[in-house]
Every structure is written in C-alpha cells, then in structure tokens.
Amino acid sequence: MRELAKLRESLIASQVTFVKSAAFGEIGKDVTNETGSTNYYLTDNQNKSIQKYLDTKPYVLIYGIGAPSYYGGTSKEASNVYCIIYQKDNNSKPWCYDEKMVTSIFVE
DSSP states (O other): HHHHHHHHHHHHHHHHHHHHHHHOOOOOOOEEEETEEEEEOOHHHHHHHHHHHOOOOOOOEEEEEOOTTTHHHHHHHOOEEEEEESSSSSOEEEEESSSSEEEEEEOO
C-alpha cells in the first residue's frame, strides 16, 4: 500500500533529521502547555530537511521524539522518533506507527 510506504519514508526522513539536529545541538522553540509538558516547534532547517527527503508533502505529519529534559539529556533518546502519524491527503486514512506496530486510525 502506497500510504504505508510513505509512512515509512516519513519516519526515516524524520529520524535522519533529528539525529543530525541532535548532533549539532539544534532543537526547536519550546512551548510549555498548561499541564507542564513541553512541545517543540520545528526549526526552519528541520522543516526543510524533512521536506527534502519526501517527494510529496503530506496532509498530516505528526511525530513524537524523545525530550532531552525527560531522558536526562542524552542525544540518543532526544533524537529517537517513537511514533509518527502520516496522512497522504484529506481524503485518505491516517496511519500511525508507535515503535511496535502500524495501525490505521479511523476517524468518524
């Protein structure tokens, strides 16, 4: 299935980008929400890097990586992509990879 191949391609592109970013100490702008957890925006360089590896721009691309503060600041955990959600276009099903399995997310 083409979407599964694109999910894998997006996962690899994200993983390569975050490993390179961690090596150079580049992290995005952090935003702490009301529960105290922190999310990061991609830097322009990270965004361009991920897009460079993909031949088409996905409708949705969400990923979860390790946080240096949570994992004690080691670059391995900080740059590991643990999950990713990929949706090709607004009419296709979103797919999720959670480091163990790939599943389709059904939205009603």
